Amino acid sequence: MASTGGGGASNQSVGGGGGSSHPPPPKILLAKPGLVTAGKFTRGGASADDDSVSIRSRLPSVGSLNLISDSWDFHTDRILPFLTDNTDFTVIGVIGPPGVGKSTIMNELYGFDGTSPGMLPPFAIQSEETRAMARHCSVGIEPRISAERIILLDTQPVFSPSVLAEMIRPDGSSTISVLSGESLSAELAHELMGIQLGVLLASICHIILVVSDGVHDINMWRLMLTVDLLKHGIPDPSSPTLSHSQTSSLGSEKESKDKIQEAGEGYMAAPVFVHTKLQDQDLSPHNCMQLKKALVQYFRSSSFKLTKYQNAAKDHHFSSVSLNNQSNNPDSTLPNLFLIPFKSKDDSPRAQYESFISTLWKLRDRVLSTSSPSFARTVSERDWLKNSAKIWELVKNSSIIAEYSRTLHSSGMFRR
Template identity: 30%
Template sequence: MSESGHSQPGLYGQVRRRRRRRGERDVGAPGQNLSGPSRDRDYQPRERRDGSEDPPGPLIQKTPIILAKPPGERSKPTQNAPVVGPSVLEKPIMLMKARDEGGKPGTPPEVAVQASGPGPTKMEREGQRPTQPVYQIQNRGMGGSGSSGAVDPMVGQSKLLPPDKMKHSIKLVDDQMNWCDSAMEYLRDQTDMLVVGVIGQQGSGKSTVMSLLSANTPEEDQRSYVFRAQTPEIKERGGNQTTGIDFFITQERVIFLDTQPILSPSILDHLINNDRKLPPEYNLPHTYVEMQSLQIAAFLFTVCHAVIVVQDWFTDINVFRFLQTAEMLKPSTPSASHDSTGSTGNDDGAEYYPHIVFLQNKSRREDFCPGNLKNMHMMVDKLMGHSHLKYKGTLSMLDCNVFPGLKQDYLTTEVNMFLLPVQESDGEDTLTKVGSGTYPLFSLLPGYRGHPSYSNMVSKFRSQILAMPRCQLSHTILTEKNWFHYAARIWDGVKKSSALSEYSRLLC
């Protein structure tokens, strides 16, 4: 027997006894010559199959790599992984942990969404912060970029983009008094909005005023206004530019509604000369024109926060009679049953009335005299004394520093009235005629007009309108889209109103 075979008899006996206790087959005998190679073949496999002893040093570090996948591979979804089910819920847990921490359960999914992108990109594996916004990750869902049901990131991003910016007005009600749905694509699901409507007689400047309040300045060309004003050709033949109701919404979420003129002679002339067929419930053209105007005014009194009454001279008694009639025929405020955003606690019997503002457009220099201004306020207050419309307390010319010498208590019966002067070209009042020529007089100083410039007055009026209180239009809080559906219901109710039908019958 070799020297190596006699050197470890005790060790071989221990191995045999251990193998007999496990019931293994005995190989060899103490007297056999177990050379180096055969002994290695006998001992090495036995020690690897025996789990009672841990492998030496290097194998301890390799054990986690053999038993678990690397963190980068664990975050990758498999090709055949289902999109729905428990695996979908585990996706944020895999994404929320760093590489060295693995994917421990119990961490909130919000941390996962903020800590990583929808999939393990190269930047995330290198430890860099993802540049993709969090709202895009939430919109793409929990399936990951590698799953078959994942949403395209561009589609998810487009759903959260703001609506397109309007460049011109569109129709809310056409010339046939039919409702249009084209304005829906410009509205959002948010409640912070202001709705401003306008009514006035033909040629008073309604469209120009609404354009200056919404998106344009007096220095721009009127042909680029969002609400088209009367062209010289239309003025020459005594026509009107706006028909029905035009819609425009600004990026500040202010909705402007421009309307056709009330009691318009050009619309009546168009009905008579073009032999347009009247609806069966109307017998005479002038009755149809008046009822159209009342329907529009009653509609604005129900869906607007503020209604601007534009006049180009002070004052027409027929305008105030028309306002009182429209208020009488205004439909009752219904509850927006389609909106589930919440109730406000208002009484069910409370009626809504908007703020009304009287705009004296194309005012003369004499109208800005404090005495004449006080007389106009007193007259409007007496004419609107029995009205439920909110015609005072929300707009003041004295707060605009237009009359710096007047005290706040000068107008004891101050109503919501504002004066806009005639739009004049710059430098028109700074020329004087001397002899046979015209020379500049006080060229460094503006000419006296009795009021600030037209642009300054428009800016002051715009700031007053945008600061109007945004009262609640119905018994529930309305978003922009819900307001659109609510306005459609009101318009349909106005056209089918029994009170308006009875009033139309009495006019015949």
């Protein structure tokens, strides 16, 4: 059964039997404790019910271990016990619309083996019931931490009708305060939530997975261009200005903002653009290369890191001939793009194309071997978390995002 115990990290410390000189192994965050209740697996019986109540009374409620909760607040105290002073860690975030397989991809990155009986996946996967009820699984940002010290951040879906339905009041206003000190319509607040999540992930992650549905959906491309436009002035978690931005009263407010903006300029998490649910015709070498070229053109002027053609030549979805012709130019670059086929019932490979499962394995290898940007300075896991909370406040108080919100409001696209 999935748990939050530290046993999964035992491969990092050997023989933790009794020497006081050896620190205890770090805890890993595998699943929300509130998901594990005895009542789900028993039928009737007073003793079973009593045990279930007793277990639930000792465990945090579902959602209590979210990095960002449904109230759009950042919670450091809940996650801090799972982090250490280790500086060798990787942060991977994911963002995308509902039902594209974000949680499935993150479970694969975690190394979860779904064939093991009795194991809960680290991230809840959309069930048939959830899909039929038009609900979403993830709320805010849900973190998991592997034994290899990979911090995985799963986000609630963007462009999600179910998220909008939960935050809209009868008068059309938002129940969630997205921008500090401003009252917004639910539709506008919902639009800004996706942007804020993208800005945060681009600021605090090493790698950000941008997942799209099918080959023709470019809504996530548009969102990430907006993120690139509005992120300026948000530093990375190693910025020394963060430790003084809220405690020091010296200097003017303008000077403080200028310092933060200077520290934040230049850092952007490495994006991996993932398109899921592709049909066989979408996976042909010609169509794959056309999508790649479109992505290059779309993000040509953005701040997102692009990879060399030579690195992309290992991509099993593209013919070596077409890539070799273009890799002769050492200055040419490609976005990191990965294509995942539609999952068939028996998950068997079709013709020359690979199966859904084998493609997920290769995506895991690609992501974990991606050359990602480093933070400006060395930072520990704990300091990363504390500074990420301060970055979230900067995002919610960003004058650039607030001005963008006013522009959207005045455009008439969103009701008051």
